[in-house]
Amino acid sequence: MAKDMSYEAVMARNAEIMKKAVGIDYSEFEYGTIAFDYERMMRETGYSLQEIERIQQETGVGNTPVYELRNLTKLARKFAPKGKGARIFVKDEAANPSGSFKARRAATSCYHAKKLGYKGVIAATSGNYGAAVASQAAMRGLKCIVVQETFDSKGIGQPEIIEKARKCEAYGAEVVQLTVGPELFYTFLVLLEETGYFNASLYTPFGIAGVETLGYELAVEFREKEGRAPDVVVVTNAGGGNLTGTARGLIKAGATDTQVVGASVDLSGLHMASDIHFNRKSFTTGHTGFGVPFATWPDRSDVPRSAARPLRYLDRYVTVNQGSVFYMTELLAQLEGLERGPAGNTSLAAAFKLAQELDEDQIIVVQETEYTGAGKHIQPQLTFAKENGIRVEIGDPADEVPGESIILPKDPSYVKIKELDLNRMRRSYIRNCIQSTDVKKVTQEDIDFLVEDTKSSEEFVKSVLDEFGVEY
Amino acid sequence: MDAKRGDWVRIHNVVLEAGERAPNLPEETQKVPLEMWTKGFLLNEEAKIGDKVEIETYIGRKAEGTLVEVNPYWEHDFGKCVPELLYIGRQARELLEEEGE
Numbered sequence: 001m002a003k004d005m006s007y008e009a010v011m012a013r014n015a016e017i018m019k020k021a022v023g024i025d026y027s028e029f030e031y032g033t034i035a036f037d038y039e040r041m042m043r044e045t046g047y048s049l050q051e052i053e054r055i056q057q058e059t060g061v062g063n064t065p066v067y068e069l070r071n072l073t074k075l076a077r078k079f080a081p082k083g084k085g086a087r088i089f090v091k092d093e094a095a096n097p098s099g100s101f102k103a104r105r106a107a108t109s110c111y112h113a114k115k116l117g118y119k120g121v122i123a124a125t126s127g128n129y130g131a132a133v134a135s136q137a138a139m140r141g142l143k144c145i146v147v148q149e150t151f152d153s154k155g156i157g158q159p160e161i162i163e164k165a166r167k168c169e170a171y172g173a174e175v176v177q178l179t180v181g182p183e184l185f186y187t188f189l190v191l192l193e194e195t196g197y198f199n200a201s202l203y204t205p206f207g208i209a210g211v212e213t214l215g216y217e218l219a220v221e222f223r224e225k226e227g228r229a230p231d232v233v234v235v236t237n238a239g240g241g242n243l244t245g246t247a248r249g250l251i252k253a254g255a256t257d258t259q260v261v262g263a264s265v266d267l268s269g270l271h272m273a274s275d276i277h278f279n280r281k282s283f284t285t286g287h288t289g290f291g292v293p294f295a296t297w298p299d300r301s302d303v304p305r306s307a308a309r310p311l312r313y314l315d316r317y318v319t320v321n322q323g324s325v326f327y328m329t330e331l332l333a334q335l336e337g338l339e340r341g342p343a344g345n346t347s348l349a350a351a352f353k354l355a356q357e358l359d360e361d362q363i364i365v366v367q368e369t370e371y372t373g374a375g376k377h378i379q380p381q382l383t384f385a386k387e388n389g390i391r392v393e394i395g396d397p398a399d400e401v402p403g404e405s406i407i408l409p410k411d412p413s414y415v416k417i418k419e420l421d422l423n424r425m426r427r428s429y430i431r432n433c434i435q436s437t438d439v440k441k442v443t444q445e446d447i448d449f450l451v452e453d454t455k456s457s458e459e460f461v462k463s464v465l466d467e468f469g470v471e472y
Numbered sequence: 473m474d475a476k477r478g479d480w481v482r483i484h485n486v487v488l489e490a491g492e493r494a495p496n497l498p499e500e501t502q503k504v505p506l507e508m509w510t511k512g513f514l515l516n517e518e519a520k521i522g523d524k525v526e527i528e529t530y531i532g533r534k535a536e537g538t539l540v541e542v543n544p545y546w547e548h549d550f551g552k553c554v555p556e557l558l559y560i561g562r563q564a565r566e567l568l569e570e571e572g573e
Contacts, residue, residue: 007488007492007494074568075564075567078568143532144531145531145533150509151507153504153505153507155507159551162548163546163548165546166546166548169530172530172531173530174510174512174529174531175510175511176508176509176510177508177509178487178506178507178509179504181493181501181506182497183487183488184506186487186488187487187508194533273497273498273501274498274500274501275498275500275501275504276500277498326557331560331561331564333561334560335561335564335565374549374550375548375549377550378554378557379550379551379552379553379557380548380549380550380551382551382554382556382557383552383554384551386554392554392556394556408556408557411567412564412567
């Protein structure tokens with residue numbers, strides 16, 4: 001009998017399809033009511049850092065150059081109090097084979113898929129990860145399908161996403177493009193079931209462990225050249241994997257004093273599943289529309305337990321406006337001779353301001369760049385914004401309204417950051433844990449898990465449990 | 473005839489009709505179908521735009537859908553002139569030159 005391919009029937013087979021397509025039985029790591037053993041999952045299903053270094057070396061991933069941004073540092077110091085203005089560095093992840101740090105995640109996923117005997121890999125992504133999987137799959141002799149949310153209902157697509165589709169095809173992948181909507185997941189499941197390929201999810205232990213080398217390289221390289229690990233590392237945050245992997249790598253290198261700051265583009269007020277809002281934003285990743293929901297509920301991803309858990313590692317989380325990221329992208333090219341981004345420059349915009357709070361002898365590192373190309377560049381992206389009725393102005397970024405305007409800072413002093421309240425996000429995460437399990441009473445194990453998963457204290461977790469009437 | 477067997481084409485499908493969309497979506501998304509496109513080599517002997525066809529994708533997967541384009545290509549580019557960007561580099565260079573080191 002033919003399988004029932006209706007939406008409801010396929011979605012109901014989610015767990016079964018995923019188990020085959022990821023090869024991990026996540027139930028092994030569950031205990032308590034809310035808790036699961038994150039570290040054991042990372043240890044037993046992932047690879048050691050040394051193994052990953054070897055895997056990545058095989059396909060030319062990692063060991064990317066680090067540049068000191070001397071002119072941007074000088075510019076930041078002009079607007080900083082006397083004695084302030086940390087040295088700004090950038091790790092040029094665009095030097096990876098597919099042009100972004102995502103090659104690190106894809107390298108381990110594709111290696112693992114090949115090792116387990118899968119014929120191909122599938123990834124659901126509109127971002128750089130698609131190209132990364134396609135590129136690594138090509139190197140490993142695997143077939144590749146990338147499923148993208150690309151168009152609004154008029155068939156109009158963000159130039160940045162179109163470019164990424166082109167790049168995937170360049171590596172021999174099939175690109176399946178869809179209009180706006182989370183039911184993309186249904187198509188993704190159908191393709192996994194039909195092909196029997198590996199789900200090269202961004203959120204498996206392999207994917208996250210692949211980024212650990214980035215944090216590790218930073219700590220080692222700065223110790224060699226500057227005598228100590230960076231004081232602050234700024235990470236563009238969307239699904240949380242970049243931040244989680246980088247922070248874990250820093251910790252594995254013993255750089256436990258390095259502060260990890262997340263940065264996202266502020267897209268507040270825009271709905272990510274809206275057909276109308278879809279083309280009214282100028283960033284397709286690295287924004288709060290992913291950053292906040294994935295931090296406060298990581299297990300919303302395409303695997304049962306996400307290995308990307310940013311709240312475990314975040315010391316601080318800031319936002320910048322779209323205009324400031326475009327502005328910094330232009331400055332990076334004009335003052336440092338590096339044409340990169342724009343989306344990857346979200347953390348650069350934040351670092352420019354954060355540097356002004358730090359002492360001159362301190363070191364702040366922007367841990368990624370990404371390639372630039374047709375469509376994926378400030379000019380086409382701002383052209384597209386204008387064509388979609390967005391006002392592009394020069395002024396005070398504080399006045400920017402996502403979906404209505406993009407405001408370029410009128411001078412460098414107008415590049416500002418907004419602080420997100422981490423305790424509010426931690427509370428929201430705990431609330432989501434309670435609601436999804438419908439738990440009335442938790443164990444000490446659950447409490448310990450929540451303390452770790454939110455990098456908070458027992459007192460804080462208990463106060464939130466009290467608030468929601470959960471016994472312990 | 474618009475395409476013959478072996479031609480590189482783009483096909484279209486409606487995955488979910490408006491009204492079949494997942495709950496909890498914004499109204500504007502509920503009102504429109506979920507559409508899908510992919511590309512491949514035409515397997516039918518010949519076809520016109522708008523015909524139901526079968527293709528073999530680049531990786532060798534078979535798929536069916538409505539023929540919408542023959543020899544599809546990308547049109548994205550480096551956009552138009554955005555005059556609003558022109559002050560950025562000049563202003564920053566002037567600021568850096570102001571006092572020197």
